[in-house]
Amino acid sequence: MIPELGQLALALALCLALAQSVLGLLGAARGETVWMAATRHVARGQFVFVAIAFLCLAYSFIANDFTVAYVASNSNSALPLHYRIAGVWGGHEGSMLLWILMLSVWTFAVTLFSRHLPLEMVARVLGVMGLVSVGFILFILFTSNPFLRLFPAPPDGRDLNPLLQDPGMVAHPPMLYMGYVGFSIAFSFAVAALLSGRLDAAWARWSRPWTTAAWCFLTIGIALGSGWAYYELGWGGWWFWDPVENASFMPWLTGTALIHSLAVTEKRGAFRSWTVLLAIVAFALSLLGTFLVRSGVLTSVHAFATDPTRGIFILALLAIVIGGSLLVYVLRAPKIGLGGGFEPLSRESMLLANNVIFASAAGSVLLGTLYPLALDATGLGKISVGPPYFETVFVPLMAPALFLMGVGPLARWKKASLPDLASRLRWALATSVLAGLVLPFAMGRWGAMVALGLLLAAWVAASGFVQLYEKVRNASSGANSWARLQSVPRATYGMLVAHFGVAVFVVGVTLVKGYETEKDVRMERGDTVEAGGYTFRFDGVTAVQGPNYAAQRGQIVVTRDGRPVTTLNPEKRVYRVQSMPMTEAAISPGLTRDLYVSLGEPVGATAWIVRVYHKPFVDWIWGGCLIMALGGALAASDRRYRLAARRLREQYAAVAEMT
Amino acid sequence: MKPRHKRIAMIVGGLAVLGVAAALVLKAFNENLVFFFTPTQVEAKQVPQGRAFRIGGMVVPGSVKRRADGVTVQFLVTDTAKDVPVVYRGILPDLFKEGKGVVTQGKLGDDGVFYASEVLAKHDENYMPPAAADAIKQAQSINEKATHTLVESSK
Numbered sequence: 001m002i003p004e005l006g007q008l009a010l011a012l013a014l015c016l017a018l019a020q021s022v023l024g025l026l027g028a029a030r031g032e033t034v035w036m037a038a039t040r041h042v043a044r045g046q047f048v049f050v051a052i053a054f055l056c057l058a059y060s061f062i063a064n065d066f067t068v069a070y071v072a073s074n075s076n077s078a079l080p081l082h083y084r085i086a087g088v089w090g091g092h093e094g095s096m097l098l099w100i101l102m103l104s105v106w107t108f109a110v111t112l113f114s115r116h117l118p119l120e121m122v123a124r125v126l127g128v129m130g131l132v133s134v135g136f137i138l139f140i141l142f143t144s145n146p147f148l149r150l151f152p153a154p155p156d157g158r159d160l161n162p163l164l165q166d167p168g169m170v171a172h173p174p175m176l177y178m179g180y181v182g183f184s185i186a187f188s189f190a191v192a193a194l195l196s197g198r199l200d201a202a203w204a205r206w207s208r209p210w211t212t213a214a215w216c217f218l219t220i221g222i223a224l225g226s227g228w229a230y231y232e233l234g235w236g237g238w239w240f241w242d243p244v245e246n247a248s249f250m251p252w253l254t255g256t257a258l259i260h261s262l263a264v265t266e267k268r269g270a271f272r273s274w275t276v277l278l279a280i281v282a283f284a285l286s287l288l289g290t291f292l293v294r295s296g297v298l299t300s301v302h303a304f305a306t307d308p309t310r311g312i313f314i315l316a317l318l319a320i321v322i323g324g325s326l327l328v329y330v331l332r333a334p335k336i337g338l339g340g341g342f343e344p345l346s347r348e349s350m351l352l353a354n355n356v357i358f359a360s361a362a363g364s365v366l367l368g369t370l371y372p373l374a375l376d377a378t379g380l381g382k383i384s385v386g387p388p389y390f391e392t393v394f395v396p397l398m399a400p401a402l403f404l405m406g407v408g409p410l411a412r413w414k415k416a417s418l419p420d421l422a423s424r425l426r427w428a429l430a431t432s433v434l435a436g437l438v439l440p441f442a443m444g445r446w447g448a449m450v451a452l453g454l455l456l457a458a459w460v461a462a463s464g465f466v467q468l469y470e471k472v473r474n475a476s477s478g479a480n481s482w483a484r485l486q487s488v489p490r491a492t493y494g495m496l497v498a499h500f501g502v503a504v505f506v507v508g509v510t511l512v513k514g515y516e517t518e519k520d521v522r523m524e525r526g527d528t529v530e531a532g533g534y535t536f537r538f539d540g541v542t543a544v545q546g547p548n549y550a551a552q553r554g555q556i557v558v559t560r561d562g563r564p565v566t567t568l569n570p571e572k573r574v575y576r577v578q579s580m581p582m583t584e585a586a587i588s589p590g591l592t593r594d595l596y597v598s599l600g601e602p603v604g605a606t607a608w609i610v611r612v613y614h615k616p617f618v619d620w621i622w623g624g625c626l627i628m629a630l631g632g633a634l635a636a637s638d639r640r641y642r643l644a645a646r647r648l649r650e651q652y653a654a655v656a657e658m659t
Numbered sequence: 660m661k662p663r664h665k666r667i668a669m670i671v672g673g674l675a676v677l678g679v680a681a682a683l684v685l686k687a688f689n690e691n692l693v694f695f696f697t698p699t700q701v702e703a704k705q706v707p708q709g710r711a712f713r714i715g716g717m718v719v720p721g722s723v724k725r726r727a728d729g730v731t732v733q734f735l736v737t738d739t740a741k742d743v744p745v746v747y748r749g750i751l752p753d754l755f756k757e758g759k760g761v762v763t764q765g766k767l768g769d770d771g772v773f774y775a776s777e778v779l780a781k782h783d784e785n786y787m788p789p790a791a792a793d794a795i796k797q798a799q800s801i802n803e804k805a806t807h808t809l810v811e812s813s814k
């Protein structure tokens with residue numbers, strides 16, 4: 001009964017999404033105020049029904065209803081409750097339902113926070129989002145219905161893929177999808193602005209907080225995925241340049257470019273066509289990511305779909321969304337016009353350089369991801385593009401971007417002066433050069449790449465302090481420094497925090513690349529091995545039973561200079577239902593290092609192959625990502641956006657009264 | 660400089676930067692392409708010397724042996740027509756098993772042994788890496804043709 005209810009709710013949500021797009025787009029085109037006003041309520045209704053559908057599926061999982069095919073293939077009665085809930089998005093059908101849920105959550109948020117916006121704009125934005133929603137609900141209902149019954153019903157389920165039975169996996173897909181789908185708002189705003197022909201600073205100001213919010217979620221989602229790969233795959237890497245990772249990284253790179261170009265469009269009215277194009281491309285890449293990951297084109301833990309109709313459906317959806325929006329762009333963009341001019345050395349030109357860099361980075365990732373697929377699809381051969389390609393490309397691309405990060409925020413709009421910038425940044429420059437020269441020695445060994453990485457990280461951090469100092473010094477209000485600190489807009493703090501997060505991230509990447517120790521050794525009980533100044537003693541394994549697996553649990557005592565540090569218990573598990581072996585690494589995290597141990601396989605009677613890693617500063621990688629996301633959240637929540645939006649609505653109202 | 664000249668200078672500068680970036684990307688791309696070969700192609704010496712590539716197929720049952728150091732493993736990869744000996748130092752992925760599909764990346768030594776730097780993990784029990792499946796299919800279709808010819812010539 002409950003699954004049928006869910007399906008019904010989804011069908012009703014489809015009807016409402018259709019109504020939402022028709023009322024919104026036609027209403028705005030024909031100037032029907034009642035239609036436009038209704039759009040908001042219809043959109044909320046759509047959210048309610050999608051949420052009901054999602055809850056129905058969740059209920060089937062919690063109640064172990066194995067008559068539902070999707071539940072039977074992704075859950076098991078022995079599975080703990082939290083993983084049964086995570087199992088809702090553990091497979092293809094449910095994850096698409098999650099996608100739709102996220103879209104309707106964002107839509108709902110737009111209906112809540114858009115009261116300051118002109119009605120016509122809101123109607124168009126909701127209309128475009130409704131169209132996207134129609135496409136995806138159709139996709140679910142026709143090719144990947146999670147509510148289908150199974151007859152005869154199996155006594156128990158096939159279990160969730162053991163790799164996904166992990167806390168990181170509970171949070172990673174919702175976060176990532178919030179990010180992916182969040183770009184649909186920037187996209188809808190862009191298309192709505194193109195349709196209305198009103199592509200001005202106000203449009204950029206409305207899009208900015210939404211884009212930044214989506215970017216925050218995407219950042220956290222990617223960081224969670226990377227963290228999951230680090231401890232769950234058992235070989236201690238944090239980024240593999242796997243096509244699946246690239247699929248989430250491309251929207252992130254484009255989204256980062258979009259955030260920066262929106263800043264120029266808002267403040268100076270320039271880059272308008274480019275910003276619109278970026279908004280379209282960011283969402284298109286999100287869709288491409290969904291397609292790549294979900295269609296079965298890529299084989300990985302994410303690829304569930306083996307049904308070719310699904311891939312073709314998503315591909316068609318992709319073609320319609322991208323083709324349609326680009327068509328609108330081509331028809332309307334020439335009318336946009338250029339914004340204010342600027343000199344070759346100005347904040348605009350530096351943000352332009354940022355955009356060129358991030359667009360090139362996204363392009364090179366796209367090349368490395370799609371070229372092997374295209375070659376394979378056309379039967380021209382099988383190739384793969386490994387991490388060395390991406391690493392060779394990213395270091396030279398990102399080094400100038402990091403350099404600009406220090407200069408850009410200090411440069412004046414329109415025209416900046418080189419001697420002026422140099423004198424304001426001289427201390428930051430001196431500090432960072434010193435850091436690059438000296439700090440590697442503190443780590444024990446000097447290397448050019450490490451020095452470069454630390455120099456750039458120090459540069460970003462030090463110039464950030466210069467930026468903060470100047471802001472506070474120039475703040476008009478308040479006599480004491482605390483009042484001045486408070487008078488700096490929250491968006492500026494957001495930018496500073498996010499850039500500081502980048503510095504933290506760069507430190508992590510540089511030090512872990514430069515100084516990590518990885519050892520694969522055969523160990524008998526009592527054997528010791530040394531890594532990064534720590535001594536690891538293997539004390540044998542014992543058999544333990546988990547709720548749905550049996551495991552060999554190793555015991556490894558870590559000491560440093562004779563003093564005990566920690567005891568690690570890596571496991572080799574075999575999950576009963578799928579009889580799938582799994583390596584569960586044991587990690588002792590720390591601010592300056594992670595100790596990472598995982599079990600290989602038994603050799604001989606008592607010995608095991610043990611993998612022992614010392615990873616200096618690896619947690620700074622994810623810490624940096626979280627700080628970036630925090631900065632984004634600060635920027636998105638700046639009240640300036642709300643105030644400005646209210647002022648603007650009043651202006652529009654005044655204009656409407658006059659005419 | 661007139662504004663027009665400035666704009667032209669900026670565009671030229673931008674294009675130059677983009678050109679350099681594109682050249683860099685394509686160079687890196689070309690140098691780091693990893694091609695895929697079947698054991699039959701390895702046997703026929705159709706593979707690049709001194710450059711990393713991938714081979715795929717099935718792990719021959721009973722061929723997995725561990726050397727005395729305990730960490731180095733050797734095994735045979737087959738596409739059912741030809742076998743290639745592989746040596747790998749390190750921990751094998753959880754789902755590496757005799758009789759199952761495998762893809763491995765590395766370089767071919769002068770001794771005809773494939774020195775692997777990476778043995779690729781699979782994510783579930785019955786999954787055969789598509790590259791490995793293809794290698795076997797290719798070899799089998801060649802085999803079939805060969806049997807057909809044999810049958811026909813014996814008629």
